[in-house]
Amino acid sequence: MPISPGFRPARTHAALGGEFFDVVEAARFPQHILRHREQRWAARVGLDGLSDAEWIAHFGRLEPLPGSFEQPLALRYHGHQFRHYNPDLGDGRGFLFAQMHDLEDGRLLDFGTKGSGQTPWSRTADGRLTLKGGVREILATRLLEALGVNTSKSFSLIETGEDLQRNDEPSPTRSAVLVRLSHSHIRIGTFQRFAYLGDAAAISALLAHAVRHYIPEATAEAEPERAALFFAEVCRRVARMGAQWMAAGFVHGVLNTDNINITGESFDYGPWRFLPTYDPKFTAAYFDYGSLYAFGRQPETLLWNLARLGGCLLPLAGETDLKARLEESLHGFGGLVQAEFARCVLWRLGLKPIEAERDAALSGLFFTALLESEAPFERAFFDWRGGRIRDYPHAAWAPVRAALAGYERAAGDHPHFEGPGPATLLIEEVEALWAPIAESDDWGAFHAKLAQIEMARLAYRGGADT
Structure with a gap:
């Protein structure tokens, strides 16, 4: 049975109207080689029964999924890129391909593409994705999910048989089309576009759409109240995402406003990195010359981006104190990040x-010890899992040992944490995984790494396949 009878397609985004997107066509590729299918999440949406040929038809040739969009939608948005406003953005090498509902929790989900061809927003680019870029995104999303980060899922990767020229990797290089599964592709930059255009009616429509389908916590009759509740919830979700990154030792690399969506789901991975050791100044993107998006500056950057969203909502204030309500949410952001960070660190341990104060103290001591001892970031979480007292000789670990007194394990041991070491993806490892693919089309190390990451995911969840 190719598509489950439980598959629940949707075309919700189309109801917003043509001001929000451009109807486009997918590129035609000379070749289609299936390199990755995310079977666990395919089951969550009722597509796990597709044959490989059917999978390629939908996610390589991008033939419509029944009940969803007949043609793809390239989404329109603006954004601040490294804090410089750019009104010429939009889906330039991707589009919204289909929507459907999660069969477990009912959420509205998107299939968004990367490398699917040129759109009106491509400017001078070719609209393509390198195979290496697709491989890197799969690795990032898999490990982030394992480490408790709310992230998009790399649903499909199909090699497409073209030679691409790039200035940041040896060229010609192989091409691919990636399909991403996400809980919304509505960005801060989506709101920014209509604020830039002075279109308060479109902001109002977008807010109503977002509340109805993604942020039900903000349901309210009066629009200013709806805007205030919406903003408060987006701040909460983005704070949680930022805290999850910090606890995972992850550096996104390009925290532009068009890369932050309203659901607080991490997505769109370019020059990402994981920390080798805790270093607040560690920067992922080689072109981030001022270290604007360094690891330790990520919460600050998210707050700056949220302030841009708040400004977009001000035209909806009417005679109310909406500005004060929005500022209140911004002022509370730091506390939300700190509380979520402590929760994430304890989950990882x-x-x-x-108790909140004690939990925050433990998380702070742990990161102080990481900084002062220069211990390998991921190895330290692995070694101290479950409150195990390790013989780390640096004096900074003594307060951690003392702070652990009285804490109990949240779950029993898992074989993964008794194994040789954690699942890691430092830049050298990523390059080593790519090398045999580039040289001899050998995917063995890549699949072995995914298997190790899957073991880590199950271990962190006590063995439950969720």
Whole structure:
């Protein structure tokens, strides 16, 4: 049975109207070689029964999924890129291909593409994705999910048989089309576009759409109240995402406003990195010359981006105190990040929370020890899992040992944490995984790494396949 009878397609985004997107066509590729299919998440949307040929038809040739869009939609948005406003953005090498509902929790989900061809927003680019870029995105999303980050899923990767020229990797290089599964592609930059155009009616329509389909916590009759509740919830979700990145030692690399969506789901991975050791100044993107998006500056950057979203909502204020409500949410952002960070660190350490102040102190001591001892970031979480007292000789670990007194394991041991070491994806490892693919089309190391990451995912969840 190719498509499950439970598959619940949608075309919700189309109801917003043509001001929000451009109807486009997918590129035609000379070749289609299936390199990755995310079977676990395919089951969540009712597409796990597709044959490889059917999979390629939908996610390589991009033939419509029944009940969703007949033609893809290239989404329109603006954004601040490294804090410089750019009104010429939009889906330049991707589009919204289909929508459907998660069969487990009912959420509205998107299939968004990367490398699917040129659109009206491509400017001078070719609209393509390198195979290496697709491989890197799969690795990033898999490990982030394992480490507890709310992230998009790399649903499909199909090699497409073209030679691409790039200035940041040896060329010609191989091409691919990636399909991403996400909980919304509505960005801060989507709101910014209509604020730039002075279109308050479109902002109002976008807010109503977002609340109805993604942020039900903001349901309210009066629009200013709806805007205030919406903004508060987006701040909460983005704070949680930022805290998850910090606890995972992850550097996104390009935190432009068009890369932050309203659901607080991490997505769109370019020059990402994981920390080798804790270093607040560690920067992922080689072109981030001022280290604007360094690891330690990520919460600050998210707050700056949220302030841009708040400004877009001000035309909806009427005679109310909406501005004060929005500022209140911004002022509370730091506290939200700190609380979520403590929760994430305890989750990673496999410990039951005790009390907010004490939990925050433990998380702070752990990161102080990471900084002062220069211990390998991921190895330290692995070694201290479950409150195990390790013989780390640096004096900074003594307060951690003392702070662990009284904490209980949140779950029993898992074989992964008794194994040789954690699942990691430092830049050298990523390059080593790519080398045999580039040289001899050998995908063995890549699949072995995915298997290791899957073991870590199950271990962090106590063995439950969720």
